[in-house]
Amino acid sequence: MDWLREPGFFGTHATMGADLSQLMATIFTTLFVVGWFKARRGQASAHHWLMFCGMLAMVGFFTAYYLFRQLGVLAVEGKEGFGGSQELYDHVFVPILVVHIILVIIGLVMAIYMIILGFRAQMFVGDRRQLNERPLLTTWKRIGAIVGSTTALALLLFALRGATAGFSLRKFEVYAGLIILVAFVLGIETTIQRLWPSGAQRHRALGLFTMVIYCVLFVTGTTTYTMLYILYPGKIG
Ligand code: HEM
The missing domain is CATH 1.20.120 (Four Helix Bundle (Hemerythrin (Met), subunit A))
Known part of the structure; x- marks a missing residue:
């Protein structure tokens, strides 16, 4: 390059x-x-x-x-x-x-x-x-499922990358950051959904x-x- x-x-x-x-x-x-x-x-x-x-x-x-x-x-x-x-x-x-x-x-x-x-x-x-225009709300069950599957996926990717390229704190931070970002966005999203349900x-x-x-x-x-x-x-x- x-x-x-x-x-x-x-x-x-x-x-x-x-x-x-x-x-x-x-x-x-x-x-x-x-x-x-x-x-x-x-x-x-x-x-x-x-x-x-x-x-x-x-x-x-x-x-x-x-x-x-x-x-x-x-x-x-x-x-x-x-x-x-x-x-x-x-x-x-x-x-x-x-x-x-x-x-x-x-x-x-x-x-x-x-x-x-x-x-x-x-x-x-x-x-x-x-x-x-109808209300479009995400249920808590679905939010749990999204956070749960993201966490599982991130852990899996982290384990795979760790096994092939070696574990490092930097890698852990990146994957943990991803989970936190998804949870954070969903948190804001549920608040916004209550403000504008439609x-x-x-x-x-x-x-x-x-x-x-x-x-x-x-x-x-x-x-x-x-x-x-x-x-x-x-x-x-
Ligand atoms: C990804 C970035 C997108 C942005 C930033 C965006 C932004 C907007 C904004 C600002 C409006 C309101 C316009 C107005 O009336 O003042 C609008 C309307 C709309 N958007 Fe999007 N949009 C996005 C993607 C999409 C996608 C992927 C779809 C469909 C799958 C979609 C479907 C619609 C429809 C159906 C309207 C109503 C248009 C109308 O009044 O006839 N948008 N969008």
Whole structure:
């Protein structure tokens, strides 16, 4: 994957990898905004396909990409990548980056969650897709089953990985983190379900929230790109 480290195609100080990631972020954000407008206009079928395929492609791309780069985002490597002053780095660059990374995690969870909610909250009237206004609540039994099966799966994967690649605290943290994340998301979800029992209302409210997250993600991502590779390029990149 060495070509990812070669100079990028936008002609800035960025590497191929950073340019590829910025290009894909632009394409995906545009796709989701178009999908959002389709929903607002009541073109639910176009909305469904754009969001469904777009979100799967996005989750797939960024997971593969970050695994290849081994999270080697310049920023995580430290100050050398940034050519601006220490104040600018501490008070502007790092805070924007931290917000960006937190939103990436929320954005990934919301992508998967919204796809599932889309399928659960939709109904067909003739051949037209529509949101169903009836209450859509997850029972405690089902929540228990989801947490239970995730825990079992994570333990199994941990045991398999441990047996083949050796046990480590780091691996344990990753799998424990996954279980905690799923339990945490379900906890928030049950609270939200009580606030908006109707699946349709929930899809609209959380869909709007997700779209705002994606727009802020694009802005913070583009800002870090601009600062690192155009305004204040450093030693690497
Ligand atoms: C994955 C990300 C998704 C996001 C962020 C999202 C977001 C939204 C938003 C914000 C609305 C309300 C638009 C408005 O009236 O203001 C909406 C409506 C809707 N969504 Fe989604 N959605 C997603 C996925 C899906 C999927 C996968 C399906 C189907 C399986 C779906 C089916 C629908 C339907 C049927 C409507 C109603 C459209 C209408 O009013 O005719 N959505 N969505």
